[in-house]
Amino acid sequence: MFAMFKKKEQTQQSTAPPPPPIQQQQQALQQPPIAPPQQPAPKGSMFKGSLKVKAPPPQTSEILQQQTQPQTQQSQLTQSQSNSDILSPESDAYKQQFNQVEIPTPQEESNVEQKVEVKLNVEEVKKKPTGFGFLKKKQPEQALPTDESLQEQVESQINYGIQVKQNQVQEVNRQQEYTQEQSYQQNYSPKQPKELTNYEDQKKQIYKQNEHNEREIEQQQQYQQLQQYQQQQQQQQQQQQQQQQQQQQYQQQQQQQQQQQQQQQQQQFLYQSQVNSASPLKNSIINKSQTIQNSTNPQLDNSYVKQHQMIMEELEYFQTEANKKKAQIYISQQEIEKHIVQYQLKLQECNSRLTQLSIEQQVCAQQEQFEKAEEIEQSLKQIQDKITQIDNQIKQEELQYSKLQDEKENIRGEEYPFYQETEQKLEEIERLHIKYSDQYRFEGQASIKKLQQHIEEENERVKIQQIHTEIDSKHLDEEEQHLxxxxxxxxxxxxxxQDQLINKKSSLESEIAELQLLLNQKKNELQKVNVDLHQTKEKIQQVQQKFNLQLSKVQNKRTKLNDELNSLATERAQIEALEGDSLRKQHEYKNKLEYLSQQLESIREKRTELIKKANLVPEQCQQELDVTFKYQEAKKASLEALKELAQVQRQIDELNYKRNMGQSQLHEILNKKSELQKKLPKMIDDKALLVQNKNFKGAAQINEQIKEVQRQISLYEEKISENQTIETQILKEIDEIEDSLLSRQHQYQQLQQNAEICRYFVLELKLQEISQIDYYGLSYLVQDIKNELEQLFNKYQDLIYANRKVSVDNVDQIQDQEKEKEIINNNVNEIEDSQEHQYEQHQEVDNQVENEQIEQVIESHEQEQIQQQQENVVEMSEEEIQNYISNQKQIYLDIQQKIQQLEEQVSDHCQNEQYEEADQIQQEVDTLTQQANGIQIELKQKYNVDILQPEDQEN
Incomplete structure (x- = not known):
């Protein structure tokens, strides 16, 4: 019951206008009794200066006949209002702000409605002991509005508006019920005179219009009050914004003064906070935390971080540019070497063609074929011009190669001082970083201790205040229970x-519903019961009014206590926020210390790397000079030996050509001699026949012919002997030259072998230098160098191991540098992984709750799936289960075989550097592995079957 009265008091305090001062109330009581009808009265009084009372009209015979008719709308409204809560915002005594109150009478509840205004004197009403409107309620002193009180007022205004709308809807429903009941009564009740019905309709319309007007007036007043409240709230917000702006301006001025005083010091980070809340405890907590932060305002300077970033950016830019230039130089040198090799092949072809044409020219000259010899001479000149042109091109390419080599040496000469200077700068930054880390560690520990001490003090104070409020709450509860x-x-x-009358009323209403014939009699009884019920309610209200003052005091205490409890809750929330800030700062402090240590390690590693690079530059230059000089000398000697060998081979080719020509001539002579020798016996026989026939003239002619043949045969024999002597001389010369050719070939092979070994070491050193360059476009060059190194190593494996003493240091340096590069890359990756791990830790703290919820959902879903799977297993027979398991195993094996095939394809594509195709195939492998894992899990969970791998099954 106390909660009901408490609710009513809250609605009255939140919705009613502010009461006038006490002096004005006393003067109003001392005034004459006749008061103006429209003058508003104080909030505490229930009866006003003049009362509007409904009186019955002059009763006639027709009216008396109609007294037994059903109740009118007004009687139903008064009935509902009497049953409603006392002093509720829906009651007429609370709504109307004018000095008029409607009091229902027994005559008013009849079918005839008529309003008569009767003005009563206030003094006469005061004499009545039963009146409770003259109990003046002392209004509590209104405190200054705060944000919470303003918010409560707004909520009460909104609740009041909602209640008014609900009342309007209820009244509309009541009117509809009334019209239905009236139509029912008209159908079953005796007919009334037409004049009386018209009079009643007019009175109903007038009554409805009055009610509508009063509602509109009330709504307008409420709307005006809401507007005034909104304007006040806007003004207060504007004032708060102005105060905040003034505070900001004042803080900016203080910052400017501090910056002017601290120009000699390094940059500082000042932590400021704006005080926007009206709670004094919150202001004290914020001020205390700000003082702690200002007390820990360390004179730290992390501007060296920007310097470190600039130095690293300069180093990275210098290295990229140097690597870019070196890569371009290596690529162009490789192209020049390819061009020189092509030119040398062309030169060898031209020399071989030159020797061949010179031999042909000599033969033509011997055979007196001068025209052909002249043509050969022209082609020889063209070939010699082409040879000179190729020599000039080779010289130009070699000159360009030497220029590129000089440019590379200049780049290395720039690297050495730059690396030394950068290492010195990093040493200074390392010193500043250590100093900054130590200072940050000291100041952070001090600030965290102060903040924890402040949190402990606030917790103790809030605990004490909580105890006091609990004691006060107990006392108020006891007082409230007593009242x-x-x-x-x-x-x-x-x-x-009241309960008896309500039960009687309900029984009468049920009897009215059941017994329509006795409706008029029962309604008369119901009217009497309503009058008695109204009187009892008035008595209850009189008793309750006596205790309103005490209840209001208790309510005020309750509101203050609730405010204290709310303030304690806000303080507790603020303390928890401070604890959360403390934990967050500790976490940030630890993370930053870890980051600073990692950064220090990276700076030291970079320094050592730069020192090694700076020391390695002169060694690499000297090694490259030595190796390239040896290679050039060996290559030059090999080329000279090749030229001499070509000359000797040319001599041998000329002699072989002469020998071949002599042999061809000798073969012709022998053929001619054999023909003559075949003719000679026949000629001798012809001569004998002519002598027998004594034809001596003919015998003399044949004899001359025989002598001529014999003379030619002797000449052929002489030529044959000459050719044989010439051939023996040529063979002797060829033997002598071939002996020198063998010695020269052996010498050329040794020189060429030495040159190729030197070439191996040059390429090895070049591969080492290229591996240190981080630049795109060098993969083909590296592959070509590796292929050439592999060929040379397979060709001269033993000799390279024997001569490894010359370049074993280079190989060790290559391996050491590759290991150092791998270590540096691993350290960089570890630093990046640690930074990502820190960021992930921050995100994990935020998403931990969500992940737990997701895991719970997944577990529940998996359990449901397992249950469904078990149900499905029960439905299948044993044969079907065995067939299903065998099919799944076969599918699993097929998938594993396909995965192996795809993995082999992936490895092949990776070796051929076809990474896009490898990626696509790897995606297919991932999907197949997921399918296989799904089959394995399904068989394990459903049928408790382990699938063996294909290798295990084969074994």
Whole structure:
């Protein structure tokens, strides 16, 4: 019951206008009794200066006949209002702000409605002991509005508006019920005179219009009050914004002064906070935390971080540019070497063609074929011009190669001082970083200790205040129970009577519904019961009004206590926020210390790397000079030996050509000699026949012919002997030259072998230098160098191991540098992984709750799936299960075989540097592995079957 009264008091305080001062109330009581009808009265009084009372009209015979008719709309409205809560915002006594109150009378509840205004004197009403409108309620002193009180007022205004709308809807429903009941009564009740019905309709319309006007007036007043409240709230917000702006301006001025005083010091980070809340405890906490932060305002300077970034950017830019230039130089040198090799092949072809044409020219000259010899001479000149042109091109390419080599040496000469200077700068930054880390560690520990001490003090203070508020709350509860007990005792008889009358009313209403024939008689009884019920309610209200003052005091205490409890809750929330800030700062402090240590390690590693690079530059230059000089000398000697060998081979070719020509001539001579020798016996026989026939003239002619043949045969024999002597001389010369050719070939092979070994070491050193360059476009060059190194190593493996003493240091340096590069890359990756791990830790703290919820959902879903799978297993027979398992195993094996094939394809594509195709195939492998894992899990969970791998099954 106390909660009901408490609610009513809250609605009255939140919605009613502010009361006038006490002096004005006393003067109003001392005024004459006749008051103006429209003058508003104080909030505490229930009856106003003039009362509007409904009186019955002059009763006629027709009216008396209609007294037994059903109730009118007004009687139903008064009935509903009497049953409603006392002093609720829906009651007429609370709504109307004018000095008029409607009091229902027994005559008013009849079918005839007529309003008569009767003005009563205030003094006469005061004489009545039963009146409770003259109990003046002392209004509590209104405190200055705060954000919470303003918010409560807004909520109460909104609740009041909602209640008014609900009342309007209820009244509309009541009107509809009334019209239905009236139509029902008209159908079953005796007919009334037409004049009386017209009069009643007019009175109903007038009554409805009055009610509508009063509602509009009330809504307008409420709307005006809301507007005034909104304007006040806007003004207060504007004032708060102005105060905040003033505070900001004042803080900016202080910052400017501090910056002017601290120009000699390094940059500082000042932590400021704006005080926007009205709670004094919150302001004290924020001010205390700000003082702690200002006390820990360390004179730290991390500007060296920007310097470190600039130095690293300069180093990275220098290295990229140097690597870019070196890569371009290596690529162009490789192209020049390819061009020189092509030119040398062309030169060898031209020399071989030159020797061949010179031999042909000599033969033509011997055979006196001068025209052909002249043509050969022209082609020889063209070939010699082409040879000179190729020599000039080779010289130009070699000159360009030497220029590129000089440019590379200049780049290395720039690297050495730059690396030394950068290493010195990093040493200074390392010193500043250590100093900054130590200072940050000291200041952070001090600030965290102060903040924890402040949190402990606030916790103790809030605990003490919580105890006091709990004690006060207990006392208020006891007082409230005592008042409720007294009020319940004094209103017990009335409440029993009220319950009896309500039960009687309900029974009568049920009888009216069942017995329509006795409706008129029962309604007369119901009217009497309503009058008695109204009187009992008035008595209850009189008793309750006596305790309103005490209840209001208790309510005020309750509101203050609630405010204290709310403030304690806000303080507790602020303390928890401070604890959270403390934990966050500790976490940030640890993370930053870890980051600083990692950064220090990276700086030291970079320094050592730069020192090694700076020391390695002169060694690499000297090694490259030595190796390239040896290679050039060996290559030059090999080329000279090749030229001499070509000359000797040319001589041998000329002699072989002469020998071949002599042999061809000798073969012709022998053929001619054999023909003559075949003719000679026949000629001798012819001569003998002519002598027998004594034809001596003919015999003399044949004899001359025989002598001529014999003379030619002797000449051929001489030529044959000459050719044989020439051939023996040529063979002797060829033997002599071939001996020198063998020695020269052996010498050329040794020189060429030495040159190729030197070439191997040059390429090895070049591969080492290229591996240190981080630049795109060198993969083909590296592959070509590796292929050439592999060929040379397979060709001269033993000799390279024997001569490894010359370049074993180079190989060790290559391996050491590759290991150092791998270590540096691993350290960089570890630093990046640690930074990503720190960022992931921050995100994990935020998403931990969500992940737990997701895991719970997944687990529940998996359990449901397992249950469904088990149900499905039960439905299948054993044969079907075995067939299903065998099919799944076969599918699993097929998938594994396909995965192996795809993995082999992936490895092949990776070796051929076809990474896009490898990526696509790897995606297919991932999907197949997921399918296989799904089959394995399904068989394990459903049928408790382990699938062996294909290798295990084969074994």
């Amino acid at each position: 409720n007990q007294i009020m319940d005792n004094q209103t017990k008889e009335y409440r029993i009577e």
